[in-house]
């Protein structure tokens with residue numbers, strides 16, 4: 001760290017110490033309370049590789065006073081390349097045992113599934129079920145007879161659709177899972193401050209301009225995200241574009257290149 005940034009971080013730490021302490025205490029007290037309330041359920045951190053789940057991982061391990069907490073990372077097979085590297089670095093730095101960091105995935109990868117079905121779109125979004133809900137559900141429904149408490153980094157200020165999200169939520173798709181959101185009311189700035197002050201590893205995708213750690217080929221990516229991804233991961237994006245053009249030809253589009261553009 002340079003001489004210029006050292007005092008800045010220290011200033012941040014001092015200026016926000018009380019706020020962050022209160023946020024941390026509220027969150028860890030809540031985690032302890034839920035774990036006590038549901039003693040048969042196994043505490044599990046739902047890890048996405050993003051900043052919010054990194055904070056939740058830290059809070060859950062602090063609350064339970066152990067790094068031996070089960071983490072589950074649903075591998076869609078098209079996570080950003082940095083996310084795969086970061087996830088392993090985070091696990092090691094956090095001293096979470098490898099056998100407690102599960103990465104369930106579908107039997108076939110993204111390209112194999114897209115060949116068998118067709119590329120997902122905003123109209124036909126089969127991938128969330130195939131690559132997220134099903135593999136995660138398999139783990140969550142079988143990992144513990146008494147069910148799981150899935151600690152998640154969902155926050156209300158992330159989007160309009162999450163504004164009314166519940167702090168404790170009975171997952172309808174995964175019957176054994178009770179979703180618990182300890183940082184649901186944290187603001188973006190509070191998350192960033194906590195990461196910096198606590199020295200928690202941060203996925204490098206944020207420094208590259210991306211706002212979240214997600215799926216490389218998500219049909220819901222904004223044009224800006226797609227543009228950034230094409231700059232950050234040009235080879236991976238070209239591979240997908242070539243696949244789409246070939247698919248367009250196979251379904252009879254004469255103007256396949258323009259069709260995909």
Ligand code: SF4
Pocket residue numbers: 076120125127128129131132214215217218219220
């Ligand atoms: S690509 Fe998008 S829609 Fe598909 S699984 Fe990933 S986030 Fe869900």
